[in-house]
Amino acid sequence: MKRYAAHQLVQLVVVIVGISMLAFAILHVIGDPVLLLLPQNAGKDEYDRYHKLLGLDKPVYVQYWKFASRAVQGDFGKSWYTDTPAFTLVLQRMPPTLYLTTAGLVAALLIALPLGILAALKRHSFVDNLCTAIAVAGQAMPIFWLGIMLIIIFAVRLKTLPASGYGTWQHFLMPAFTLGAFLAPITMRLVRSGVIEIMNTEYIRTARAKGVAERTVVVKHAFRNACIPVITVLGLQFGQLLGGAIVTETVFAWPGVATLTVDSIRNQDFPVVQCAVVLLALIIVSVNFVVDLIVGVIDPRIRIGA
Amino acid sequence: MKTVSAGGEVALEARGAPAARSGARRIALRRVWRFKWGVAAAAILMTIVGGAVCAPWLAPDNPLTVDIQHRLSPPVWMDGGTRTHILGTDQVGRDLLSRMIYGGRVSLIIGVAAVLVSSSIGVLLGLAAGYFNPRVDWTIMTLVNVMLTFPFVLLALAVIAVLGPSLVNMIIVLGIADLPLYARVIRAETLAIREREFVTAGRALGMSHWRIIFRQILPNLVSLIVVIATLQVARVIILESFLSFLGLGVQPPTPAWGNMLGEGRVYMLNSWWIAAFPGLAIFVTTLAINLMGNALRDWLDPHMKL
Numbered sequence: 001m002k003r004y005a006a007h008q009l010v011q012l013v014v015v016i017v018g019i020s021m022l023a024f025a026i027l028h029v030i031g032d033p034v035l036l037l038l039p040q041n042a043g044k045d046e047y048d049r050y051h052k053l054l055g056l057d058k059p060v061y062v063q064y065w066k067f068a069s070r071a072v073q074g075d076f077g078k079s080w081y082t083d084t085p086a087f088t089l090v091l092q093r094m095p096p097t098l099y100l101t102t103a104g105l106v107a108a109l110l111i112a113l114p115l116g117i118l119a120a121l122k123r124h125s126f127v128d129n130l131c132t133a134i135a136v137a138g139q140a141m142p143i144f145w146l147g148i149m150l151i152i153i154f155a156v157r158l159k160t161l162p163a164s165g166y167g168t169w170q171h172f173l174m175p176a177f178t179l180g181a182f183l184a185p186i187t188m189r190l191v192r193s194g195v196i197e198i199m200n201t202e203y204i205r206t207a208r209a210k211g212v213a214e215r216t217v218v219v220k221h222a223f224r225n226a227c228i229p230v231i232t233v234l235g236l237q238f239g240q241l242l243g244g245a246i247v248t249e250t251v252f253a254w255p256g257v258a259t260l261t262v263d264s265i266r267n268q269d270f271p272v273v274q275c276a277v278v279l280l281a282l283i284i285v286s287v288n289f290v291v292d293l294i295v296g297v298i299d300p301r302i303r304i305g306a
Numbered sequence: 307m308k309t310v311s312a313g314g315e316v317a318l319e320a321r322g323a324p325a326a327r328s329g330a331r332r333i334a335l336r337r338v339w340r341f342k343w344g345v346a347a348a349a350i351l352m353t354i355v356g357g358a359v360c361a362p363w364l365a366p367d368n369p370l371t372v373d374i375q376h377r378l379s380p381p382v383w384m385d386g387g388t389r390t391h392i393l394g395t396d397q398v399g400r401d402l403l404s405r406m407i408y409g410g411r412v413s414l415i416i417g418v419a420a421v422l423v424s425s426s427i428g429v430l431l432g433l434a435a436g437y438f439n440p441r442v443d444w445t446i447m448t449l450v451n452v453m454l455t456f457p458f459v460l461l462a463l464a465v466i467a468v469l470g471p472s473l474v475n476m477i478i479v480l481g482i483a484d485l486p487l488y489a490r491v492i493r494a495e496t497l498a499i500r501e502r503e504f505v506t507a508g509r510a511l512g513m514s515h516w517r518i519i520f521r522q523i524l525p526n527l528v529s530l531i532v533v534i535a536t537l538q539v540a541r542v543i544i545l546e547s548f549l550s551f552l553g554l555g556v557q558p559p560t561p562a563w564g565n566m567l568g569e570g571r572v573y574m575l576n577s578w579w580i581a582a583f584p585g586l587a588i589f590v591t592t593l594a595i596n597l598m599g600n601a602l603r604d605w606l607d608p609h610m611k612l
Contacts, residue, residue: 011448018452026464136600140593142544144551145585148571152578243457247548261460262552265467273464284455 001296008292012285019281023274024067028060036268037080076275081267086275090257094279096166097256100179101245103172105234107180108187115184116191117223123196131188138185143244147178147251164253175252182244183237190233194226228295235291239284344601347594354591358410365404366392369561373399378577394579396569402579405561406587412550412562413591416476417543423481424542425535428488429527433519435489436496447493450486458483459548466554476555480542488534492527499523529606537599540592547588563588 027033034050051057055066070076076086119131154174155163162171198204199222207217234241246258253259257276264272338345357364367390377399380387387394393402435446462479469475499505500523508518549555550564551571558565563584570580 011451014448015452015455018449019456022461023464026468136596137593140540140589140596142547142585142588142592144548145567145581145588148567148574148581148585152574152582156575156578239455239457243459246457246459250552258460262463265463265554268467273467277460277464280460281456284457288455 004296005293008289008296012289015285016282019285020068020071020278021064023277023281024064026277027270027274028056028063028067033270036270071275071278076278077271079264079269079272081264081269081272086271089260089272090275090279093255093257093260096254097242097245097249097258099172100175100248100254100256101241103176104179104183104245104248105241107176108183111180111184112187112191116188117195117218119188120192120195120199121218128192131192135185135188138181141181143178143182144247144251146181147174147248150174150178151252166255175248175254178251179241179244179248182248183234183241186237187230187234190230191226194229195222198222198225232291232295235287235295238287238291242280242284341601341605343597344605347597347601350590351594351598354410354587354594355414357407358414361407361411365401365407366390367401367404369400369405369408370559371400373401375399378573378580380577381579393583394577396566396580397573397577402566402583405566406563406583409561409563409566409584410587410591412473412556412560413543413546413564413588416473416480416546416556417539419477420480420484420542420546421535421539423477424484424538425488425531427481428485429492429524429531431485431489432492433496433523436493437500437515437519437523443493446489450489453483453486454490459545462545462549463552463554466549471549471555471557473556476546476549480545483545484538484542487538488531491530491534495527495530496523499526533599533603533606536602537596540595540599543588543592543595 033054034047034056038046038050055063074087078084079086079089082089115131115134119128122128151163151174154161161174162168165171204217204221207221208214212221245256246261248254249256249258250262257280261273261276264270264276373395376388376391376395377397379391379395379399381394381402382389382392384394391401391403393406395401396405431446431450435443435450462483465479466475469479505518505522508522513522546555547562547564547567550562551568553565553568556562556565558569566584567581567588570577570582570584574581
């Protein structure tokens with residue numbers, strides 16, 4: 001177990017360094033920050049002065065080292081747009097994003113668990129085919145379009161839910177469902193195949209043979225074991241979930257990290273973009289690390305295989 | 307059979323030969339019936355591709371012609387709709403149907419081109435990781451895992467924001483965003499094939515690595531690659547339209563489903579059709595591609611692990 005944890009930890013560090021390099025490269029290698037900062041009619045002298053001021057005359061690795069050593073202390077520089085530290089800005093926007101991700105995950109489970117189990121128990125029936133059809137359609141659905149359609153139906157036409165914003169539980173309904181619809185198809189397929197596989201095992205047959213009620217067999221014996229692959233994949237899909245949250249946030253004007261990032265990209269406010277990218281990566285990687293450890297404890301096959 | 311008459315027997319025998327032929331036809335038909343969804347999806351997809359290719363002849367109007375007098379006119383079946391604009395017009399009076407037909411061009415070109423980029427690089431990485439020594443494998447797979455854990459929407463956003471949203475940049479960024487999946491799947495398959503007898507034989511005969519990889523291993527992976535590539539076109543189309551939706555992809559006035567949806571969002575309070583139809587086009591296209599990809603998988607290799 002120690003070796004497995006160490007292996008995962010090395011990968012964690014590599015991933016974080018990799019992402020920080022990418023975030024650094026976004027501004028310093030691909031673009032020229034001086035051109036972004038200076039007005040268009042600035043002369044050569046002005047350009048050189050700023051070039052030096054930002055430390056861009058030094059070699060790239062020195063610049064990266066400076067960026068990285070500051071970033072470790074939470075210093076990503078000030079926002080070019082609002083003159084507040086980028087770190088504070090991003091941190092302020094973090095809670096709404098995390099709430100949305102959690103709500104989306106819950107919504108996905110509320111959709112996927114019942115449908116997946118039902119489809120598995122009534123295999124090849126009409127219900128199963130219907131669930132498969134829903135999953136296939138859900139996977140093809142661009143969720144930003146789904147979100148807009150929900151707004152048009154529930155906010156514009158029926159006037160039952162707020163179109164965008166943040167605050168009350170009504171604000172959560174449409175974004176959570178949208179994000180849930182993004183994650184539900186794959187979760188449903190996993191639950192279905194997991195339950196089908198387990199319903200064919202010998203301990204289920206034994207449970208039935210000794211006269212355990214079918215309901216208990218499904219809930220206690222099958223479902224609990226079917227949860228393991230679902231937890232694994234959901235944990236590892238956390239990055240995807242956050243990606244879906246980015247899309248959802250922009251549709252519903254949710255005041256989270258994603259809207260901040262998209263706005264900062266529009267304003268070319270790169271310290272904020274870099275900070276958001278690195279912090280999000282840090283969260284994703286930590287979640288993956290924890291999930292890997294939990295899975296390693298639950299299922300020894302994985303930790304030995306790695 | 308109730309009545310067994312001599313005539314009947316004779317008639318049966320005489321019909322023997324055509325019966326066999328119709329039996330073969332029935333088997334062929336049944337095979338097609340098994341893939342009915344895939345066939346239907348392929349037909350729909352061909353219509354969409356055909357529409358995009360023949361856009362100048364098919365579109366009722368020039369997609370860029372502004373007709374400010376008929377701005378925000380609703381589809382033909384609604385009050386105030388005119389037959390000249392079947393799906394209505396947008397905020398400056400451009401014909402929505404024509405823009406939809408033209409908009410398919412962008413999505414399809416970017417989708418296919420990005421998949422060509424990602425599949426060629428991804429397959430090469432996967433082959434190298436699976437075939438060569440563990441150090442190469444570790445390096446490539448760590449890189450791939452970095453990319454897999456991170457929501458690429460965010461990084462693609464940032465990179466596009468710096469590079470600028472041209473068609474070529476979109477293809478490169480989306481192509482790179484899409485590559486980890488190929489690398490992972492191809493690596494796993496290569497690891498398995500590498501141990502097969504014919505590869506050992508090839509090695510014993512003194513074949514070069516180059517020849518073993520491209521002449522012995524790659525041909526065994528073609529159907530897998532074709533299936534993944536087909537399915538990934540749908541994913542890239544969704545990602546592309548999201549970027550365009552945010553205004554960071556294909557730039558107006560060039561019609562693309564994504565930017566039409568983004569522009570239509572502003573007017574969804576009164577003119578829902580501007581946002582609804584382009585999104586529907588994305589949905590139908592990706593659904594058709596997914597269904598066709600699934601059918602292709604079942605047809606080429608029902609045991610494919612995907």
